[in-house]
Amino acid sequence: MQQRRFVSLLAAYILGDDDRRAPAVPEGLPTGIESIAVENVRRLTEYQNADYARLYMSRLGRFVHRNGVDAPMLEAIARLLGDRMAYDDLIWHAQQVLSGPGTPAAAGLPAGGVVRPSLREIAGLLPESVAGSLLGALEVVGWTDVTLEIVLTGRTRRGRVAAYCLSLLRRLRPMSVRYGEEKALVERWLHMVDRSLTKQPEATREVIESAVLLRGHGDGYGRALRNWLLIINKLAKPVFDGDIVVPGLSADLARLRQIAATDRTGDAIRLEIAVIRERAARAAS
Structure with missing residues (x-):
């Protein structure tokens, strides 16, 4: 199953089957929530694609008109759900470097754009089928916590090349180890919200x-x-x-x-x- 999914994503990558048009936000959202949803749909479409933005709307929809969820609660869910789904990873920082003014600060990076991810963190950006073998090899030689220095900035050729290379992993992000972990964590958080409403x-x-x-x-x-x-x-x-x-x-x-x-x-x-x-x-x- 994982291999078939990887092949389909790889084919989409090669063929360019990647919808980056922000989907419309459904009508009828409470006042004050619509603007947050619109911004997060735009952000998540840029972060991943239109399907990912639609997943945001589906998750948010669980709490629209839900008993016990008042307007401030729904606003907080809408805001934090967008933050959680646009989780920080090197791919997103690279995307922001390329699409924004190119400064490290605009991409949420330290001055100079220098980041030092561990090899474990880098492996987490890769599809599970690849990352598992890589992490196994790294553990054998004791290199999982070894760090690499990467410069991400639009102001130097080196920084732009590094950002471009990392940004190429965006379409494969849904197959990555980190994506699977974050997906489970978002669902766990929403489940705990649901249980709190009941209990x-x-x-x-x-x-x-x-x-x-x-x-x-x-x-x-x-x-x-x-x-x-x-x-x-x-x-x-x-x-x-x-x-x-x-x-x-x-x-x-x-x-x-x-x-x-x-x-x-x-x-x-x-x-x-x-x-x-x-x-x-x-x-x-």
């Missing part, structure tokens, strides 16, 4: 806003993802499953989100969750 509605806004943590790339993103998973797996999910009772979950999630923003090791998050769970256990006894 603890007053905490839903904080579950939505938890996606703010999932930004960046490389080691910084890895730390942010670890902290988000700790919050979801060790507190939110057990509450929604009925394993523990935390009446003040919304305030606890807000505090954990603040801690997570600066917690580089995950220790502070783990400690705070342990305190919350101990307090809940005492109240239940």
Whole structure:
């Protein structure tokens, strides 16, 4: 199945079958949401293609007119869903370098456009069938965390060539390891929002806003993802499953989100969750 998908994508790449026309946003969206949706449809069409933008609308549509979802909640979902689907990777930075003014800052890059991705991160941009073999070989020689220096800028020939080469991977992005991981994470986030609406509605806004943590790339993103998973797996999910009772979950999630923003090791998050769970256990006894 993966091989057939890879062949079809490769054929589309060669034949140029790649719709980059932004699809129309359905009518009837609540006031204030339409402009956010239009911008995200435009951005995601540039990021990937029209089908990807339509996936955004399909995901957002789950919460339009949903009981318990007020206008501020829907606005936050629309905004953060666009951010999550246009996740940071080297391909997107390269696309922005080529389509924008060419400055590193405009592409969300450090001054000079110098990035140092690990070989593991680079492998994550490749189709799973290729990345698996490559990562296996890198692990054998202990090179998975070796970094390469890449300059992405439209102001030098070297920077433009590097950006162009990386941008060629855009059409193959849906087959990449990173894409599969991000797709699962977006669905996990939306699922937790849905469960919060059912199990603890007053905490839903904080579950939505938890996606703010999932930004960046490389080691910084890895730390942010670890902290988000700790919050979801060790507190939110057990509450929604009925394993523990935390009446003040919304305030606890807000505090954990603040801690997570600066917690580089995950220790502070783990400690705070342990305190919350101990307090809940005492109240239940």
